Amino acid sequence: MEKISVGLLGFGTVGTGVIHLLxxxxxKFQQQTGSKVEIQKILVKDxxxxxxxxxxxxxxxxxxSEILENPExxxxxxxxxxxxxxxxxxHTALKxxxxxxxxxxxxxxxHGSELLQAASDQGCDxxxxxSVGGGIPILRSLTxxxxxxxxxKIIGIVNGTTNYILSKMSHQSVNYEKVLQEAQSLGFAEADPTSDVEGLDAARKMVILSHLAYSIPVTLEDVVVEGITRVAEEDILYSKKLGYTIKLVGIAEVEDDEIDIRVGPTLLPTGHPLASVDNEYNAIYVYGQSVGETMFYGPGAGELPTAIAIVSDLISVVKNIKHGTSGHHIFLPNQEKKCKLVEDIEGQYFMRLHVKDQPGALSKITGLFNEQEISLQKIIQEPLLSEKLAEVAIITHTTKQHQFxxxxxxxxxxEVVRDVKSYYRVEGMN
Structure with a gap:
């Protein structure tokens, strides 16, 4: 039986999972590939x-070099x-x-496009x-x-840390700082959680998904990114009252060959499949022109879920070697990049305000929306007991972003508005 030799760069949580599975x-690996895999070297720092x-x-x-320069x-x-x-x-391995x-x-x-081009040039896989969704086979499904x-359109919960935090805030009515500390103690959040809570991790994953779904060479600079650090308990409370759940989602949508790609806290109707995805789980909702709506759900990280995806890739690579098709599966973005202009972006919005609790205040607010030709879908007003103020929460109908x-x-x-406390996009209505 043919032997395939593998070098492993890194031996942390995921590397341990790969060794465990192999x-x-x-x-099972031999049954699927007709080959035996052997780990020959493992690069570590200590x-x-x-x-x-x-x-x-x-x-x-x-x-x-014992891996990268090893001919075996x-x-x-x-x-x-x-x-x-x-x-x-x-780069050295591909060379x-x-x-x-x-x-x-x-x-x-x-650097994905650069590395994929290098692989293609060398006839390598x-x-x-x-890299996206842990054990969820989303990239293979797209390609x-x-x-x-x-x-x-793709809309997804692609970061387990932020989903865990927002789930706990929603179900236990606790503030962001307390839940973050709990997530860190349980290992769901890093000691420095910036990449997760500021939306950067999700943005990177949306770039990868957009490359494969649309073959458009978007970069991180094309993603409008907002994290969850300003999401307050009151935002979650009023979202619930209006029939919504707040999730950090990534969205990539193409219309008339123009892409709109963003990450941010977003209100989803409570009946939307993504609204019930809780804790550290990920889910990606894909709208296809022919297939309609499909959803991919599962653990977005962890030793074995991530290792499953890696070993599945390993099986594909070994099969390509045996069939002589290595390097033929490289997917490079080849479409012109045209990002949708701000004035052309449409959507619904949630807004929460503190207003003076006095006669006519609400009518002045709704009148202003009417003057700007923005219609309101839902609106609620409740008094703030500790101040002579009222809290107003609004859901708009679809409007242009620049109008909002x-x-x-x-x-x-x-004059009647004390403060605009927050606003977020609303998705999933269509």
Whole structure:
């Protein structure tokens, strides 16, 4: 039986999961590929570190050249994270005709096109299913299962940390800071959670999804990004009263060959399938022109879910080697990038205001919306007991983004309005 030699860059949580699967599912791997896989070397930063498994200690190395320059290694799996060092290692591996599998979303979002081109030039495979959605096979579904369809819109919960925080805020009525501390203590949030809570992690994943769904070479600079740090308990409370749930979602939509791509706290109707996705789970909702609506749901991270995606990629790479089709599956964005202009973007909006609790205040607010030709779908007003103010929450009908931004400024200057506390997009109504 043919043997396939693999070098592993990184031996943390995900690397351990890959070793676990390859050890325990070797028979299944051989059945699907007709080959036996063997881990030949594992690159680590510290050989003395205490690890879950130690039977592979003899394979550990501090020298990347023992993997990247080793003629006996056929496939390199990168699970070390980071950007520049990983980028350099993958370039070297491809130059040496080694196929590459990576779980590195940051790297693929920023340098994916460059690395895919390098792989294509060398006739090598570069797979990265694990970079989005952990164990959810969303990338393979876009490039294979939905390849014949025209994707109109993708909306997804693609960050488990923020979904955990917003779920707890919603179900337990606690504030952001308290839930963040709990998430950190449970390992759902990093000590420095900036990438997650500011929406950057989700934005990178939406770039990768957009490349595959639309073949448009968008970059991080094209994504409008907002995190969850300003979401208040009151926003969640009034969203519920209006029949909605707040989630951090990524959205990519193409209309008339123009793409609108964004990440931010968004109100979803409580009956929408994404509204019931809680805790650290991810879900991605895809609207196809022919297939209609499909949803992919599952754990978005973790040792074994991510390792499953990597080993599935490994099976594909081995099959390509045996069939002589390596490098033929490289997917490079080839469409012209045209981002939708702000004045052409439409949507519904939620707004929460503090207004003076006096006769005629609400009519002045609704009158201003009417003057700006923005119709209101829902509106509620409740007194604030501690002050001579009332809280007003509004859901608009579909309007132009620039019109909403204009009325936001006008409301701030309206005499009966004390403060515009928050506003968010509303999705999922159509």
């Amino acid at each position: 050890t325990n599912e070797q028979n 050989r003395e570190k205490n690890r879950k498994i130690n039977e592979y200690d003899h394979l550990l190395t501090l020298d990347p 290694i056929d496939i390199v799996i990168e699970v070390m994270g980071g950007i520049q060092e990983a980028r350099q290692y993958i 040496n005709k080694k196929h590459v599998i990576t779980a590195n979303k940051d790297l693929m979002a920023i 570069l797979y990265y299913e694990a 294979d299962g939905l390849a014949a369809d025209r994707i109109k 931004e204009q009325i936001y400024q006008l409301l701030k200057d309206l």
